[in-house]
Amino acid sequence: MRPASVKDVADRAGVAVGTVSNVLNYPDRVSARTQEKVQRAIEELGFVRNDAARQLRAGRSRTIGMVLLDAANPFFASVARGAEDAAAVAGSSVMFASSRHDARREARYIDLFEEQRVQGLLVSPVGSIAARVAELKAHGLVVVLLDREGDPELYSSVSVDDVHGGYLAASHLVETGRTRIAFVGGGRHLQQVADRLRGAEKAVAEHPGVSLEFLPTEELNVLAGREVGQALVRRSRALLPDGVFCANDLLATGVLQSVLLAESLEVPRDIALIGYDDIDFASSAIVPLSSIRQPAEEIGRTAIRLLAQELEDPQAPHEHVVFKPELVVRGSTGAARPKV
Amino acid sequence: MRPASVKDVADRAGVAVGTVSNVLNYPDRVSARTQEKVQRAIEELGFVRNDAARQLRAGRSRTIGMVLLDAANPFFASVARGAEDAAAVAGSSVMFASSRHDARREARYIDLFEEQRVQGLLVSPVGSIAARVAELKAHGLVVVLLDREGDPELYSSVSVDDVHGGYLAASHLVETGRTRIAFVGGGRHLQQVADRLRGAEKAVAEHPGVSLEFLPTEELNVLAGREVGQALVRRSRALLPDGVFCANDLLATGVLQSVLLAESLEVPRDIALIGYDDIDFASSAIVPLSSIRQPAEEIGRTAIRLLAQELEDPQAPHEHVVFKPELVVRGSTGAARPKV
DNA sequence: TCTGCCTTTTGAATCGTTTCATAAATACGT
DNA sequence: ACGTATTTATGAAACGATTCAAAAGGCAGA
Numbered sequence: 001m002r003p004a005s006v007k008d009v010a011d012r013a014g015v016a017v018g019t020v021s022n023v024l025n026y027p028d029r030v031s032a033r034t035q036e037k038v039q040r041a042i043e044e045l046g047f048v049r050n051d052a053a054r055q056l057r058a059g060r061s062r063t064i065g066m067v068l069l070d071a072a073n074p075f076f077a078s079v080a081r082g083a084e085d086a087a088a089v090a091g092s093s094v095m096f097a098s099s100r101h102d103a104r105r106e107a108r109y110i111d112l113f114e115e116q117r118v119q120g121l122l123v124s125p126v127g128s129i130a131a132r133v134a135e136l137k138a139h140g141l142v143v144v145l146l147d148r149e150g151d152p153e154l155y156s157s158v159s160v161d162d163v164h165g166g167y168l169a170a171s172h173l174v175e176t177g178r179t180r181i182a183f184v185g186g187g188r189h190l191q192q193v194a195d196r197l198r199g200a201e202k203a204v205a206e207h208p209g210v211s212l213e214f215l216p217t218e219e220l221n222v223l224a225g226r227e228v229g230q231a232l233v234r235r236s237r238a239l240l241p242d243g244v245f246c247a248n249d250l251l252a253t254g255v256l257q258s259v260l261l262a263e264s265l266e267v268p269r270d271i272a273l274i275g276y277d278d279i280d281f282a283s284s285a286i287v288p289l290s291s292i293r294q295p296a297e298e299i300g301r302t303a304i305r306l307l308a309q310e311l312e313d314p315q316a317p318h319e320h321v322v323f324k325p326e327l328v329v330r331g332s333t334g335a336a337r338p339k340v
Numbered sequence: 341m342r343p344a345s346v347k348d349v350a351d352r353a354g355v356a357v358g359t360v361s362n363v364l365n366y367p368d369r370v371s372a373r374t375q376e377k378v379q380r381a382i383e384e385l386g387f388v389r390n391d392a393a394r395q396l397r398a399g400r401s402r403t404i405g406m407v408l409l410d411a412a413n414p415f416f417a418s419v420a421r422g423a424e425d426a427a428a429v430a431g432s433s434v435m436f437a438s439s440r441h442d443a444r445r446e447a448r449y450i451d452l453f454e455e456q457r458v459q460g461l462l463v464s465p466v467g468s469i470a471a472r473v474a475e476l477k478a479h480g481l482v483v484v485l486l487d488r489e490g491d492p493e494l495y496s497s498v499s500v501d502d503v504h505g506g507y508l509a510a511s512h513l514v515e516t517g518r519t520r521i522a523f524v525g526g527g528r529h530l531q532q533v534a535d536r537l538r539g540a541e542k543a544v545a546e547h548p549g550v551s552l553e554f555l556p557t558e559e560l561n562v563l564a565g566r567e568v569g570q571a572l573v574r575r576s577r578a579l580l581p582d583g584v585f586c587a588n589d590l591l592a593t594g595v596l597q598s599v600l601l602a603e604s605l606e607v608p609r610d611i612a613l614i615g616y617d618d619i620d621f622a623s624s625a626i627v628p629l630s631s632i633r634q635p636a637e638e639i640g641r642t643a644i645r646l647l648a649q650e651l652e653d654p655q656a657p658h659e660h661v662v663f664k665p666e667l668v669v670r671g672s673t674g675a676a677r678p679k680v
Numbered sequence: 681t682c683t684g685c686c687t688t689t690t691g692a693a694t695c696g697t698t699t700c701a702t703a704a705a706t707a708c709g710t
Numbered sequence: 711a712c713g714t715a716t717t718t719a720t721g722a723a724a725c726g727a728t729t730c731a732a733a734a735g736g737c738a739g740a
Contacts, residue, residue: 002399003457003479005726016690021728031688046479051455052395053726056695059342061392072421077412084438093452095435098424112433115391117343139343139386222620253624280562281621284593288626345696356720361698371718393696396725 004045013041024049055117064094064307065113066122067106069147070220071098073250075277075296076124079146082300083122090308092119101190101220103127114141120307122146127189142314144307146299148191149320156306156318158299162192165292165325166199169245169274170212172290172327174203176334178243178272179210184228184255185247186217193220193247196276200245213241220247225254232271233262242271243333249275249282252289256332260286273332288330295323344385353381364389395457404434404647405453406462407446409487410560411438413590415617415636416464419486422640423462430648432459441530441560443467454481460647462486467529482654484647486639488531489660496646496658498639502532505632505665506539509585509614510552512630512667514543516674518583518612519550524568524595525587526557533560533587536616540585553581560587565594572611573602582611583673589615589622592629596672600626613672628670635663 010017015034022029023038030038041047055061064087068076080096087094097113099106103126110132113121124146125133136143137154145157173181183200185193197214204212215231217224225246232240232255246252252275259265259273267273267287275282278293302321309316350357355374362369363378370378381387395401404427408416420436427434437453439446443466453461454476464486465473476483477494485497513521523540525533537554544552555571557564565586572580572595586592592615599605599613607613607627615622618633642661649656 001480006728007726017727018690018692018729019688022689025728029688034688046475048451048454048479050396050457050726051452052392052401052457053695054728055392056390056396056697056726057728059695071411072414072417074412074414077417081412081438093437093449095437097433097435098421109433111388112391115389117390117392135386139388140341222624250620253621257624280590281593281625284562284597284626285621285624286626286628346698347696357697358699358721359719362719365698369718374718390696393725394698396696396727397698399725 003050004047005050006047008045009038009041009047012045013037059117060119061117062092063116063118064092064120064122064304065109065116065118066094066096067109067113067124068096068098069101069124069126071096071100072221073248073277074279074281075248075294078279078296079300079303082297083304084300085297086301086304090304094122094304099126101126101186107132110136114139120144120311122303122307124148125150125191142307142310144303144310146303149322152318152320154318156310156320158303158306158321158323160294160299160323160325162195162325163199163202165276165294166196166201166245167203168199168325168327169196169276169292170200170203171206172329172333173243173245173272173274174207174210176243176268176272178241180213180241181210181243181245182213182215182232182241183245183247184215184217184225184251186220186224188216190220196245196247217251221250222254222257225251225256226258227254229255229258233259233265240271244271244273246273246275249277249279249289249291251275252291252332253281253285256285256287256289267332268334272334278328282328283330285332287332290330290333291328293326293328299323343390344387345390346387348385349378349381349387352385353377399457400459401457402432403456403458404432404460404462404644405449405456405458406434406436407449407453407464408436408438409464409466410440411436412561413588413617414619414621415588415634418619418636419640419643422637423644424640425637426641426644430644434462434644439466441466441526450476454479460484460651462643462647464488465490465531482647482650484643484650486643489662492658492660494658496650496660498643498646498661498663500634500639500663500665502535502665503539503542505616505634506536506585507543508539508665508667509536509616509632510540510543511546512669512673513583513585513612513614514547514550516583516612518581520553520581521550521583521585522553522555522572522581523585523587524555524557524565524591526560526564528554528556530560536585536587557591561590562594562597565591565596566598567594569595569598573599573605580611584611584613586613586615589617589619589629589631591615592631592672593621593625596625596627596629607672608674612674618668622668623670625672627672630670630673631668633666633668639663 006020010020097109106126120142145155149157188194274290276292278291282289282291346360350360424434437449446466460482485495489497528534544550614630616632618631622629622631
């Protein structure tokens with residue numbers, strides 16, 4: 001028993017299919033009496049519009065696709081929420097997918113979204129955006145880059161100044177007296193990681209006598225942080241960094257867990273620790289985590305705004321919004337009392 | 341300039357549309373030479389299949405819809421990940437939406453998914469499922485309930501024994517010497533909350549002299565927990581509970597933040613605290629959080645399995661998987677050393 | 681009653697893909 | 711070389727909603 005179609009509704013109500021469609025889309029073109037007949041038929045048959053058919057006819061879907069780097073990271077969850085809210089106001093809905101920092105997964109989802117003929121796409125790209133995203137442009141899809149600036153001629157973008165954020169974090173460590181800094185993050189090929197590291201390098205370069213070490217990780221989650229932490233605590237005291245800057249709060253959380261398990265070490269006494277993103281849990285970590293705050297929800301909202309703008313007027317020049325990150329100092333870098 | 345269609349590809353390659361379709365779907369029915377011609381045309385035109393048209397023809401989409409209670413809760417993020425992985429193995433993809441405990445939002449997304457003619461739907465329902473979800477069944481949609489048992493004749497379901505979980509949590513508080521227990525959770529109309537509370541009531545009933553107080557919250561997030569915590573610390577010592585059981589770890593995190601800010605109170609000395617879900621951050625809270633662990637990813641995987649089963653054989657009886665939750669003891673209820 | 685104008689209704693055509701019965705081309709055995 | 715299998719290729723029909731030109735219906739004024 002296949003679902004009811006407009007044809008079925010029309011037959012039941014004793015009207016033409018066009019009339020049913022009008023009831024659905026332009027009620028004021030239809031007399032009250034007819035509307036009522038049609039509505040009754042719809043309810044009796046449990047009719048539900050077939051979105052595929054609508055889309056086929058319309059040429060485009062009414063949804064917006066969003067490819068996130070990691071849905072399990074509360075930072076991205078916040079970005080997504082901001083986008084969803086903004087889109088809801090504008091009457092579109094957003095569908096999400098998580099690439100988990102995997103270029104192949106990203107490509108799969110982008111393909112999927114393109115096949116669905118989404119209105120537009122918000123992407124925080126994994127690696128080099130050149131290949132796939134450029135192709136999207138060629139196909140006429142509107143793309144807004146999240147957390148990354150691409151070719152300013154091609155895409156609008158919403159990003160945060162990661163170099164500055166890295167600079168803030170490392171400067172803070174140095175200013176609180178740390179001289180052997182370690183940067184923990186997953187691979188230089190990740191733009192965010194590379195930028196934050198670059199900022200840290202800049203800060204360190206301004207202070208002679210301060211060293212910076214790069215500790216790459218496979219992933220950017222709590223577990224990876226825990227592993228780095230375990231490696232750290234096994235080091236001799238002479239080789240131990242006294243300040244650790246993690247590319248995000250998940251890593252920092254993991255590092256913190258490991259370091260605290262080593263009974264001889266204390267945070268921030270022996271190691272100062274700072275993360276990135278300022279997720280909700282940072283303030284309630286065993287030792288409240290200093291971090292770099294980014295306006296997550298606003299990033300999402302802004303991305304939707306730029307997308308809408310570009311859909312409205314495809315000729316308009318691309319806009320590039322860059323937010324400034326902000327240092328949040330808590331106990332893990334030596335503040336006297338936990339600041340919630 | 342509209343996107344290229346199979347017709348365009350066929351013209352360019354000098355073959356019939358049916359042949360292009362065969363190249364795409366049944367390559368072994370097409371000679372190597374023809375395949376090559378068609379492939380070249382596809383690349384030259386940048387042809388991308390129109391999913392709406394495919395779906396219209398097929399009658400059903402190839403995706404599975406999933407409506408979560410709260411995408412910002414790491415527990416649900418894990419469930420989603422489990423489902424996504426399992427679906428990927430089976431060759432389908434999953435689209436997510438977050439109802440945020442709002443019945444209207446839930447209804448909107450369910451409608452959206454039904455219009456998209458998804459293969460099936462995984463729903464962790466907000467309130468009474470009777471109305472909307474029953475309608476879906478009437479329309480022939482396969483629905484698997486997450487984290488909730490509905491009418492066993494109508495739906496398969498994957499759930500966790502929340503009553504038992506609540507019982508475990510409250511029993512643990514009582515066994516570690518607490519006598520004035522408070523339960524923090526958002527509204528009895530939320531099934532999960534109600535069940536966990538019921539379990540707690542059962543545990544308390546077994547121990548004369550132990551009291552249980554219900555502290556409802558508006559939401560189930562960190563902020564709501566913080567507010568409850570602030571209200572608690574303003575109480576006179578006599579009215580202060582000595583054991584607090586929160587309906588999830590987000591609430592517990594918030595309560596913890598507030599209590600620790602009140603300099604006179606300590607966890608677990610003055611107040612023991614236990615949460616629910618055992619999210620990644622529980623172990624790295626200021627005071628590591630005791631919690632009730634649920635097999636999140638496995639819940640997601642199992643839901644997909646049940647859905648696939650039911651799609652395969654719609655006549656088969658509905659299956660109901662109930663996982664047992666597990667107590668995880670850490671510092672917030674008095675363990676000697678933080679257990680990570 | 682007829683005319684002109686406005687509102688309401690009609691139904692064929694369209695979107696892009698897949699399917700399938702049929703036709704064409706090719707291979708094989710004698 | 712001929713008929714029979716087998717492999718390839720064809721293109722009209724179908725999916726379900728929307729659109730739009732045209733028809734029908736309603737109403738006021740002459």
